[in-house]
Amino acid sequence: MEPSGNAAMKTFLVVDDSALVRKIARRMLESWAFDVDEAEDGQRALERCSRSMPDGILLDWNMPQVTGLEFLEKLRGQTDGTAPKVVFCTSMNDMGHIARALSSGADEYIMKPFDEDILREKLEEVGLLEKSET
């Protein structure tokens, strides 16, 4: 993450092996004034977090090397790893995966495909964005 010069700016890490998903998510998050960084798998995401812990993480499930779930378990095991709000964003769209993600420490869960309204409302739900009236 580049220094933004804005101390109040929240930081967000988008973890997905699809460059397209990262690009779409980045565009949405930046429009809500987040300082966005990207990682293409769980291993790189862990490296990013060890350098600087973000306020929020958007996390894919299936990725090469370290999966989203493995990343989350390792993250939550770190001393400062409980702080980021983690929102899974995956095409694993069933009860079993959702339950497993929550029990491993995810704060919210998005089933792909997603749109701007869904992402915004999930971020409001975890307290990373102010609630807007519809």
Next chain:
Amino acid sequence: MIAHSEYDFLRRFLKSRSGLILGDEKQYLLESRLEPVLQKMKVPDMSRLVALLRDGPAPAGLADAVVEAMTTNESLFFRDKNPFDLLSTHILPELLQKRAPMHTLRIWCAAASTGQEPYSIAMLLKENERLLGGRRVEIIGTDLSSDVLARCEEGLYNQFEVQRGLPVHYLLRYFTQVGDQWRIAPEIRSMVRFSRLNLLQPFSHLGTFDIVFCRNVLIYFDSATKSDILARIAGVTAKDGYLLLGGAETVLGLTADFVAGNRRGFYVPRAAASAMALAAK
């Protein structure tokens, strides 16, 4: 393009049937919403539709189909969040202090749309079950549209709908997955009763309610209609009950029957506010 006289007729028709006010430049909206009705009812074009509605003989269900197509049915779970926070943190605790243990708590959702609002209330009450102290709860969801009420009854939502406003732990707790759809749990479904109601028609037969949700529907009516509906809502609201409107709606300048509550976001009958003021003296 629809002729000016036909557009005028449809505006008057919609106003008289549903109270819906259509602005001067809504021809596109009208045509895009009514196109599926033309196809479904095998009506060749808008001119013929207007002729059938005006002069008859209109096929059975045509008038209702036109009204339903034009009424907005956008809804989401826990819409705007604040009314539901108010319900659990303020209204419910206050109300339950005033109600006997045998009292059945009655809540009316006056524009239930596709059911997200009444089901959100039901889930919230389920989460606060201990607070209820065994009291029975009756949630009535009404809407003008029989199509959306059929969806309410079914309690089946697609993947987008269950992600709009619904916290994921509620999804896990109160829904089951049916293919790529999600069905509301029977324990929540059974808390809500649905029926068709046009707010322009009398509704005193519904009985008296402790809480009325009439959110994001008054905005479609003119001032006189809003005043009339609010006055009649006052007639079915308990003297110490609560009224919740949409974020862009108010009672100010429309009725003297309700006044702002002691928290932003809800209204109480004037009599209750006066009694509270007296008690505080």
